[in-house]
Amino acid sequence: MTAGIGSLRVGRIAPLGPERVASAFIKSAVDGPIMAGALGLDGDHQADLSVHGGPEKAVYAYASARYPDWAAAFPDLAHRFVAGAMGENLTVDGVSENDLCVGDVHAIGEALLQVCQPRQPCFKLALALGEPRLAKHMVRSGHSGWYYRVLREGPITAGDTVVLAERPNPDFAFPRLVTIVNRGGATLSELRDLAVMPGLASNIGRHARAAIDAA
Numbered sequence: 001m002t003a004g005i006g007s008l009r010v011g012r013i014a015p016l017g018p019e020r021v022a023s024a025f026i027k028s029a030v031d032g033p034i035m036a037g038a039l040g041l042d043g044d045h046q047a048d049l050s051v052h053g054g055p056e057k058a059v060y061a062y063a064s065a066r067y068p069d070w071a072a073a074f075p076d077l078a079h080r081f082v083a084g085a086m087g088e089n090l091t092v093d094g095v096s097e098n099d100l101c102v103g104d105v106h107a108i109g110e111a112l113l114q115v116c117q118p119r120q121p122c123f124k125l126a127l128a129l130g131e132p133r134l135a136k137h138m139v140r141s142g143h144s145g146w147y148y149r150v151l152r153e154g155p156i157t158a159g160d161t162v163v164l165a166e167r168p169n170p171d172f173a174f175p176r177l178v179t180i181v182n183r184g185g186a187t188l189s190e191l192r193d194l195a196v197m198p199g200l201a202s203n204i205g206r207h208a209r210a211a212i213d214a215a
Contacts, residue, residue, distance in 0.1 A: 003094035003162035005108060006064050007083040008032050010044035017127030022047040025087040025124050032157030036111040036150050041089055055149050056116050056201040062088035062145035063096035073137060080129055087128065088145060092162060097142060100174035103199020105166035110154030112165060117201035118144035118178045139182045142175055147201070168198045177204075188215060 009027035016023040024045040035042045038055055046053035064083060071078035083091040090108075097118070104115040121135035121144075138144060172193060180186045181204065186194070194200060194208035 003092055003099075005090055005156065005158050005160045005162065006093040007091035008034060008041075008156065008158040009084050009089055009091070010034070010041050011087070012043075013045050013047045016124060017130075019127065021124065021127060023124050023127075025128050027084055027087060027089065029084065030158070033109065033155035034157070035153065036108075036113065036156050037153050038150050040150075041156075044089060051122070056203070057147045058150050059089045059113060059148040060087070060119060060145060061090040061092050061148060062086045063143075064091050064093050065096050066143045066145075069141070069143060070137075073141075074131060074134075077129060077131060085129065086125070086145060090148075095162060097144065097146065097174050097178060100146060101167055101169050102172045102174055102177050102197060103168045104164060104174075105151060105168075105199070106148070107163040107165045109156035109160045110152075111150060111156050112152035112154075113148035114151050114199050115146050115174065116149045116199060117147050117204060118174070118181055119147065120144075120181060142178045142182075144178050144182070146174065149201075169200075172197065186211070188212070191215075 008030050010030055011024035011027035013022050013024045016025055024047055036059060040058045067081040070081040100115050106113050121138045125134045126132045191208045191212050195205055195212060
């Protein structure tokens with residue numbers, strides 16, 4: 001895997017959209033270095049901690065390769081689909097969801113980050129870009145981006161390389177998880193895998209165990 005951090009961003013809470021909803025969706029580029037800690041990047045805020053932030057949504061990454069696809073799907077907004085448009089902390093060059101497995105550990109700068117879950121889009125994506133169809137398109141396309149937990153804190157900088165340090169679940173590709181989280185329909189075998197999968201976000205593991213018990 002040859003990949004790097006094309007853009008590093010943090011956001012402060014501010015009114016978003018015509019409704020002026022409190023949100024830190026809009027993020028500004030930082031040259032760095034900036035510390036990646038257990039709860040995210042220094043200076044990055046979340047307005048609603050019930051659904052954002054926390055150790056398993058510490059850092060949100062998005063693949064730069066996805067932006068041309070968004071521009072093609074929504075040509076009237078093509079000029080908006082640049083680094084940061086999805087509210088990500090890290091815009092990653094050279095890797096996308098298709099290159100990941102659940103639980104992958106990436107060395108970035110001096111930090112170790114672990115891929116633990118996909119993003120589930122909310123209404124703020126539509127508010128930020130003024131297009132109500134964006135969330136459904138993210139679900140349909142699978143271009144969700146991914147959340148990292150921070151295994152080892154340390155500074156990271158725009159331009160750092162992304163090195164695959166560990167792959168604990170080589171047989172469970174990340175797009176499979178995206179489909180299960182966004183659309184459901186997991187098989188009993190998949191649920192059993194998710195229930196004990198190392199590196200997976202704990203809430204997904206709990207849901208898998210509950211589904212197994214219900215079955």
